[in-house]
Amino acid sequence: MRERILQIVLVLVGSFYSFWGYLLFDDLSHSRWLSEHNDVMPMFLSLNTALGPCLLLAVMQPAQHRLMIFYGALSSLAHASTMTVQSLQAAAHGMRRHDSPQDIVIFAVIGFVLLALFPRKQPRPIGALAQ
DSSP: OHHHHHHHHHHHHHHHHHHHHHHHHHHHHTTHHHHTTOTHHHHHHHHHHHHHHHHHHTSSOGGGGHHHHHHHHHHHHHHHHHHHHHHHHHHHTTOOOTTTTHHHHHHHHHHHHHHHTOOOOOOOOHHHHHO
């Protein structure tokens, strides 16, 4: 049951991040990043766009893709943490970020859910150690 829930989460998160490919294409094709002086956004979108298909590939055999799932969890938590610090700094300067706090919560939930459902390490057969 736990593996099945993880597979559903991987499909949802992998699809969510894969959709960012559209956002990346839209951002680059309209040079929006240039007009908005935000050259970091396309780079950020490209990282999660690449993560999406990797998580989708992990759906069939999550236990064999533990590192990718772990990276997906940690990158989501790192993103939520970075956004939290940015939001706190903005608030300290009397500013408000437009993407907080809902994005912080979304990425924190993604990270914690992936960690909570992280597949257990599969024991290796005794013969596999000799190879």
